[in-house]
């Protein structure tokens with residue numbers, strides 16, 4: 001397939017799509033993903049590398065993944081030869097732990113959209129393989145290499161943390177960072193405690209794609225719904241481009257799509273402009 005290309009010349013843009021419901025946001029986000037993956041069709045002429053999808057965990061993209069699954073059922077999409085790259089992985093969980101991001105993505109993405117589990121790449125951070133800091137650095141470099149060897153990520157799907165994090169790039173992360181070890185913020189560990197029997201079981205560290213890694217994807221599609229994300233979304237879309245809000249890198253990316261429901265968009269000052277812009281040129 002031809003990899004999708006980011007707009008060139010004056011074409012760089014950040015689109016903000018404000019939807020009437022989480023279900024509509026899931027449909028819009030799935031359309032934005034498929035528009036960036038022209039090779040994700042069975043009849044696509046794959047004269048190059050297969051499509052490469054960047055995958056986020058979390059509840060935010062679940063509806064989007066379900067929509068991609070429906071598109072597969074309708075034969076409007078096909079991920080049979082696609083490759084998937086996770087944003088991040090906890091350090092130190094046993095291989096096969098149900099809350100490891102590998103297992104989560106196998107359940108919530110591979111099984112839903114027909115992505116082969118052997119083409120799902122996740123940073124190697126399980127308890128069995130953990131070791132020295134140098135060992136983690138090597139694994140992080142390996143992960144960057146795998147992404148490059150796959151031809152780069154065509155579309156990176158993103159959620160956003162309530163503190164504005166992307167992947168596990170917590171506030172203060174270097175804007176040009178690559179895959180590396182990060183300590184989880186206290187807020188993030190508290191947010192993710194709901195998935196573990198005991199809050200103390202939430203890992204303290206992770207391997208995560210860096211903000212510079214994420215920014216190299218040819219298209220970014222961020223989905224956020226619910227009032228809990230409204231402040232983070234406002235900081236990301238309308239605040240300063242700053243390491244204090246890692247998701248603000250979307251403002252700088254040449255092809256970013258931010259898909260929201262009304263609750264997540266509630267603190268945006270320029271909302272009516274985004275609605276007008278999304279309506280396009282219209283009819284004169």
Ligand code: GLP
Nearest residue numbers: 056058059060159160161167168
């Ligand atoms: C985790 C993940 C992020 C995700 C965030 C928000 O911390 N590392 O990639 O975006 O949670 O999750 P949710 O969508 O469940 O709010």
